[in-house]
Amino acid sequence: MRSGRRGLIAGRVLASFLGLAVVATTGFVWFENKQFTDGVRTSDSISQVKKGDDGYVAPHLGNDVNLLLIGLDSRKDMDGNDLPTQFVEEELHAGSSSIGWYNTNVLILLHIPANGGRVTGYSIPRDDYVERPGGAADVPGLGTVQVPDMGVGKIKEAYGDAKTFAEKKLVAAGQKDKAKIEAESREVGREATLRAVQKLTGVHVDHLAEVNLVGFYDVVKAIGTIQVCLKAPADDPIEDDAGTGLKLPAGISTIDAATALQFVRQRFHLVNGDLDRTHRQQAFLSSVTHTLRQKGVLGDLGAMQSLFGVVKKDIVIDNGWSVLDFAQQASNLTGGNATFYTLPIKGTSDVPNGAGGKTSVNLVDPELIRKTVTDAFSNDAAVAPPPTAASSSAPGTPGTPGNPSTPNPSPSTATPAPKATITVNNGTKTPGLAAKASGVLLDDGIAVTKTGNGGNNVARTTIRYGAGSADLAKKIQSILGTKTAPVIDKTLASDGIVVTLGYDYKLPPDKPASASASSSASSNTSSGSLDSGGALDMSSQDGIPCVY
Numbered sequence: 009m010r011s012g013r014r015g016l017i018a019g020r021v022l023a024s025f026l027g028l029a030v031v032a033t034t035g036f037v038w039f040e041n042k043q044f045t046d047g048v049r050t051s052d053s054i055s056q057v058k059k060g061d062d063g064y065v066a067p068h069l070g071n072d073v074n075l076l077l078i079g080l081d082s083r084k085d086m087d088g089n090d091l092p093t094q095f096v097e098e099e100l101h102a103g104s105s106s107i108g109w110y111n112t113n114v115l116i117l118l119h120i121p122a123n124g125g126r127v128t129g130y131s132i133p134r135d136d137y138v139e140r141p142g143g144a145a146d147v148p149g150l151g152t153v154q155v156p157d158m159g160v161g162k163i164k165e166a167y168g169d170a171k172t173f174a175e176k177k178l179v180a181a182g183q184k185d186k187a188k189i190e191a192e193s194r195e196v197g198r199e200a201t202l203r204a205v206q207k208l209t210g211v212h213v214d215h216l217a218e219v220n221l222v223g224f225y226d227v228v229k230a231i232g233t234i235q236v237c238l239k240a241p242a243d244d245p246i247e248d249d250a251g252t253g254l255k256l257p258a259g260i261s262t263i264d265a266a267t268a269l270q271f272v273r274q275r276f277h278l279v280n281g282d283l284d285r286t287h288r289q290q291a292f293l294s295s296v297t298h299t300l301r302q303k304g305v306l307g308d309l310g311a312m313q314s315l316f317g318v319v320k321k322d323i324v325i326d327n328g329w330s331v332l333d334f335a336q337q338a339s340n341l342t343g344g345n346a347t348f349y350t351l352p353i354k355g356t357s358d359v360p361n362g363a364g365g366k367t368s369v370n371l372v373d374p375e376l377i378r379k380t381v382t383d384a385f386s387n388d389a390a391v392a393p394p395p396t397a398a399s400s401s402a403p404g405t406p407g408t409p410g411n412p413s414t415p416n417p418s419p420s421t422a423t424p425a426p427k428a429t430i431t432v433n434n435g436t437k438t439p440g441l442a443a444k445a446s447g448v449l450l451d452d453g454i455a456v457t458k459t460g461n462g463g464n465n466v467a468r469t470t471i472r473y474g475a476g477s478a479d480l481a482k483k484i485q486s487i488l489g490t491k492t493a494p495v496i497d498k499t500l501a502s503d504g505i506v507v508t509l510g511y512d513y514k515l516p517p518d519k520p521a522s523a524s525a526s527s528s529a530s531s532n533t534s535s536g537s538l539d540s541g542g543a544l545d546m547s548s549q550d551g552i553p554c555v556y
Contacts, residue, residue, distance in 0.1 A: 063204060065212040129347070150178065
């Protein structure tokens with residue numbers, strides 16, 4: 009594989025890589041460059057996107073760094089071998105070893121100012137329907153290969169489509185070494201991804217880091233456990249080869265590596281599907297950073313060296329990084345001084361998938377995206393916006409079955425949640441209303457136990473409570489702002505409360521009941537602006553921001 013000996017390690021997640029960016033950006037200033045890169049695969053794909061290529065953006069002036077984090081949803085190792093089925097299905101809970109292909113299910117573009125200002129990150133939704141330009145790729149044994157323009161398609165598929173093209177060329181040329189075919193065709197995939205990202209955002213990528221499923225798992229397993237916070241309970245059963253099996257309560261949970269992978273991979277049973285998943289990925293990066301700081305890993309030379317030894321076999325970084333330069337610049341990221349956003353979409357549409365069927369894509373406005381990203385990245389002194397629905401502080405819940413060590417957040421930022429079994433049902437056709445209402449309650453210290461379906465024709469919201477929960481029921485009514493007073497229900501347990509939302513219920517202005525990210529079955533195109541979520545501030549909730 010084309011490689012260089014200089015570089016620094018960073019990481020990113022798959023749904024899968026984010027822990028690495030943290031590891032990469034911490035205190036490696038203590039090591040020599042060679043110690044970093046021994047055993048690390050490197051890429052020269054950035055230098056392969058040359059002037060004149062579609063998707064080329066000239067390097068910017070100054071010492072700011074634009075870092076692209078790539079997470080592959082691949083069940084293969086670095087040499088192209090399938091990961092063991094038992095490991096993928098039973099430990100990772102990631103479905104069959106045959107799925108995933110080379111989709112880039114995580115694409116996060118980070119801007120790290122040279123002057124120590126706030127780090128800004130943009131997640132690129134994987135189903136964004138964008139131009140995927142081709143270009144010339146230098147492949148050992150083949151020389152310069154002209155990768156054709158791949159047309160408009162999902163940005164996540166640029167990597168795999170270009171890799172497949174290069175792989176066929178290598179095989180046709182007589183290359184039989186599987187590892188070499190894998191390495192060189194993946195390089196072409198990275199180049200195609202870089203072109204697509206640069207063309208979409210209008211900014212030059214200075215460095216990249218890539219990790220797949222097993223790399224993410226190894227990072228979190230080495231750390232031990234992390235904490236995540238949910239605004240509503242998560243229940244994502246595995247059905248018909250879909251779903252992750254994730255089941256977590258609202259509030260803060262302490263989770264292991266396998267559960268963390270479920271947390272960042274879930275996209276079904278979420279209000280905004282993949283858009284909510286990008287917020288999960290951002291929150292995960294923040295939580296890993298928080299954990300490393302909390303455990304003292306960032307200041308412990310031995311612990312950092314041990315962690316690096318575990319992860320370096322699972323990643324690919326570009327060959328142009330300098331440890332000494334980058335470690336100092338990235339200190340704000342590891343210090344929590346970072347804000348993440350998700351690129352906006354205009355709506356969704358069903359388009360032909362090339363196999364006689366159709367697939368749902370995100371429609372985007374490239375001109376708006378380029379202006380948004382270039383403006384943000386040129387403002388090094390940007391101040392974090394006020395907390396929003398994606399970043400506001402929220403309380404945790406006491407330990408729950410399966411999470412015995414789950415702590416509450418700091419008393420200074422949360423009110424302990426009353427002990428009760430609270431169910432919020434959606435009695436309307438508004439997607440995700442119960443989950444959003446749960447978030448409203450969590451912001452005031454009340455964690456919902458379960459959300460469900462209460463039918464689709466409930467006119468007036470009701471709140472029923474057991475004999476011992478009158479005060480809490482009244483508090484819930486006050487927080488939600490419902491007009492109908494709570495009523496006692498002797499069929500409920502003493503600590504039971506059931507809220508059924510009707511068409512009279514309106515979410516507070518800062519908690520919009522945004523449309524689902526998926527097109528409705530009856531409409532081929534969903535137009536208008538879909539909510540991609542607010543800013544996620546890594547310093548919020550002591551580094552553990554709450555998301556859906």
